[in-house]
Amino acid sequence: MTTTADIHAAAATPVWRRGGLVLAALAAVLATALLVGGRYGLLLAVGLGFGIVLEGLRFGFAGPWRAMILRRDPGGLWAQLLSIALVSLVAFPLLAANQGELSGAQGPIGFAMIAGAFVFGAAMQVVLGCGSGTLVNAGSGNAVSLVALPFFAIGSFAGAYHLIWWTDLGALPVLTLSGWQGAAITLLGLSAVAALLWKLSAPEHRRLPRRLIVAAVLLAALAVLNLIVAGQPWGVVYGLGLWAAKAASAAGADLSGSAFWSAPGSVERLTHSLLTDYTSLTNIGIILGAFLVAGWRTGGLSQNIPYLPAQAWVAAIVAGFLLGYSSRLAFGCNVGAFFSGISTGSLHGWVWFAAAFAGSIYGVKLRPLLKLEARS
Amino acid sequence: MTRLVTALIALAGLAAVIALDASATPPNPYKAPKLLALGSGTAPSGGFCGALPDPAGK
Numbered sequence: 001m002t003t004t005a006d007i008h009a010a011a012a013t014p015v016w017r018r019g020g021l022v023l024a025a026l027a028a029v030l031a032t033a034l035l036v037g038g039r040y041g042l043l044l045a046v047g048l049g050f051g052i053v054l055e056g057l058r059f060g061f062a063g064p065w066r067a068m069i070l071r072r073d074p075g076g077l078w079a080q081l082l083s084i085a086l087v088s089l090v091a092f093p094l095l096a097a098n099q100g101e102l103s104g105a106q107g108p109i110g111f112a113m114i115a116g117a118f119v120f121g122a123a124m125q126v127v128l129g130c131g132s133g134t135l136v137n138a139g140s141g142n143a144v145s146l147v148a149l150p151f152f153a154i155g156s157f158a159g160a161y162h163l164i165w166w167t168d169l170g171a172l173p174v175l176t177l178s179g180w181q182g183a184a185i186t187l188l189g190l191s192a193v194a195a196l197l198w199k200l201s202a203p204e205h206r207r208l209p210r211r212l213i214v215a216a217v218l219l220a221a222l223a224v225l226n227l228i229v230a231g232q233p234w235g236v237v238y239g240l241g242l243w244a245a246k247a248a249s250a251a252g253a254d255l256s257g258s259a260f261w262s263a264p265g266s267v268e269r270l271t272h273s274l275l276t277d278y279t280s281l282t283n284i285g286i287i288l289g290a291f292l293v294a295g296w297r298t299g300g301l302s303q304n305i306p307y308l309p310a311q312a313w314v315a316a317i318v319a320g321f322l323l324g325y326s327s328r329l330a331f332g333c334n335v336g337a338f339f340s341g342i343s344t345g346s347l348h349g350w351v352w353f354a355a356a357f358a359g360s361i362y363g364v365k366l367r368p369l370l371k372l373e374a375r376s
Numbered sequence: 377m378t379r380l381v382t383a384l385i386a387l388a389g390l391a392a393v394i395a396l397d398a399s400a401t402p403p404n405p406y407k408a409p410k411l412l413a414l415g416s417g418t419a420p421s422g423g424f425c426g427a428l429p430d431p432a433g434k
Contacts, residue, residue, distance in 0.1 A: 037408025094414070101413055107426035138386040141379025146386050167428070231413025231420030238425040243393055250400055263429030265421075273403040274394065278422040287390055291383050301380035327425065336425035346426065 014298060021292045028288060036275045042229050043278055047285015048292070049222045050234070054136045055290040059215035061130040061334040065121075065360045073205035074197035079212035080339070081190045086220035087343035088190075091227060092183035095344060104344030105233040107331025110171025113348060114355045116159075116329030117337065119322055121356030124334070125363025126319040126370060131236035131333030134323065135283055139290030143305045144372070147313060148320030149240075155324025156241030157248065164259040166329050177345040186342060189350065223343070230278040233340035236286075237327045239279030246270060308371065315370035330356075 025048055033041025053059060064076020095102050107113065124130040129137045129145045134152055137145030159166075177185050198206060226234045245261055249270055255261040261270070274280050294300040327333040331348055332341060338356065341349025367373055410416040 035405055036403040037405055038411045039409050039413075042411065098414060100419055101416060103420045103424075105424065105426045108428075139383060141381075141383035141386075143379075143382045146382050149386070150389075163428070228414045229412055230422055231416070231418075232422050232424050235425045238423045238427075242423060246397060246400075247393075250396070260429045265423070266429055269423050271401060273401045274397040275403055279424065284390060284394070287386060291387060294379070294383060301378060301383055303379050305377045305379065305382060332425040341426065348426070 018296050021295050025288060025292055032275055032281070036273060039229060040275055040281055043226070043281040044285045046222055046226050046229060047282035048289040049225075049285070050132065050219070050282060051136060051139060051286035051289020051291075052293055053215055053218045053222065053289075054132060054286065055140055055293040057211050057215035057218070059212060059219060060133050060136075061338075062124045062128050062133050062360075065357060066125060066128070066364055068197065068201070069361055069364050071205060072200060072202040074194075074201040075205065075208050075212060077197055078194055078208050079216045081194050082208075082213065083216035083220045083223075084339055084343045085187055085190045086217065087223045087339075088183055088186045088345075090220075090224045091233070091344050092177075092179065092186070094224075094227065096179045102227060102231050104176065104346055105235065105332060105336055105340035105349070106174045106176055106344070106346040107337065107341065107348040108167070108171040108174050109348045109351050110167055111169050112166035112329045113171065113331055114351060116166075116326040116331075117352040117355035118359035119326035120330055120333060121359025122363035122366060123319040123322040123326065123359075124356075125360045126367050126372065127316055127323070128367070128372075129323075131323070131327060131335045132286060133334075134320070135236065135286040136290040139287035140294035141301050141303075141305075144308070144312075144316045147316045148323065151317050151320030152324040153240040153244040155321035155326075156237050156328055157244035157324070158321075159325035159328025160238075160241045160245070160260045161255075161258040163328055175347040177347065182345045186345065190342070193353075223340070226278075226282065227344075232278060233336070233344050234282060235279045235332065235336035235340060236283060237279075237324065237333050237336055239277055239281075239283045240324060241328065242269060242277055242280060243274065246274065312371040315372060 029041050029045045032044045059079065061080065064080065067073040068077050095104055127144055127148045134145045134149055138149045223234045249255060260266060269277060330352055331337055337349050337352040341352060413420060
């Protein structure tokens with residue numbers, strides 16, 4: 001029998017739990033600001049915002065691409081394009097006016113870059129988690145992403161280790177759009193993709209839910225804040241590779257054989273606190289923000305972990321490694337190349353989008369074969 | 377096993393990474409840059425997934 005005291009206790013528990021979560025997040029930001037510096041605390045807060053928006057409003061990248069491929073539902077992809085467009089409206093003039101202080105997410109187009117984006121697109125559909133998605137899912141208790149995440153980091157480290165060899169196979173110089181003309185071309189390109197999606201979509205799915213519009217606007221605001229605070233756009237993969245590189249270095253590994261990790265800039269970052277690395281801070285914030293939202297929700301962390309056969313866990317490990325390795329060759333993941341690349345004028349972002357979407361079509365087919373879902 | 381367990385494992389792993397790194401490379405608040413890169417007068421120097429290595433920390 002439920003008593004009045006039980007009802008009061010049940011009502012009070014979420015308040016304490018939620019209050020504790022918010023206080024813990026604020027304490028993490030404050031501690032980072034005091035221990036390392038205000039800029040780093042602010043970057044952690046931006047990362048928390050990313051995690052809260054992505055998990056709280058269920059804004060993703062892999063899922064919406066899957067929805068478009070399987071159900072011809074373009075809503076999530078439209079939201080991604082809207083967010084990119086909003087960032088580009090602010091980022092292009094900011095970059096043009098502050099070239100000495102801010103930089104875009106620029107990468108060269110090349111054979112390895114295109115192949116890397118294709119593999120990334122396939123692997124992100126296998127584990128149903130992209131760069132940001134794997135962090136969000138791990139923070140909210142998804143076991144597949146938790147298993148994939150450390151291998152994502154190892155793959156990112158290994159991909160960077162071999163990056164110069166792969167890029168030497170053939171790459172163009174970095175090609176960028178800039179200024180108001182660049183912004184106009186980018187907006188036209190995003191509109192053209194949105195129109196193509198309209199044409200390809202199923203009529204009953206031609207809608208953009210308000211939840212995704214809100215998420216797109218908030219994500220764009222956070223991405224612009226990331227650019228203003230850090231001087232560089234939002235990224236994910238570099239930070240994960242740095243974590244593995246630091247671990248390898250601490251274990252006595254000799255990184256002098258890698259042109260990437262032995263470059264002076266990389267050596268400098270290996271000897272500095274991880275809490276001074278911008279992408280590491282936003283990655284940490286995304287995991288914490290996703291945990292905060294999952295813990296906030298009633299029953300958000302009480303679901304059982306689904307049973308999966310051994311083959312599925314092996315697939316998660318391999319796909320995790322490939323996500324990291326391929327995204328380094330591709331000069332970014334869905335965040336660093338697609339979202340930040342396009343919104344700051346790098347043409348490699350557009351090529352990344354096309355190659356990764358083609359890879360996703362195969363990844364969607366691979367997922368059931370690898371026992372990560374029931375065969376239909 | 378519930379998602380609470382796996383989420384807590386993720387947080388514990390994150391805490392371990394930060395703690396191990398802090399013991400090897402202690403943070404130094406006295407070398408902190410200005411709050412915002414915009415208006416700081418300094419070139420961006422963070423690592424990024426799109427960047428090829430170069431000598432200046434970019």
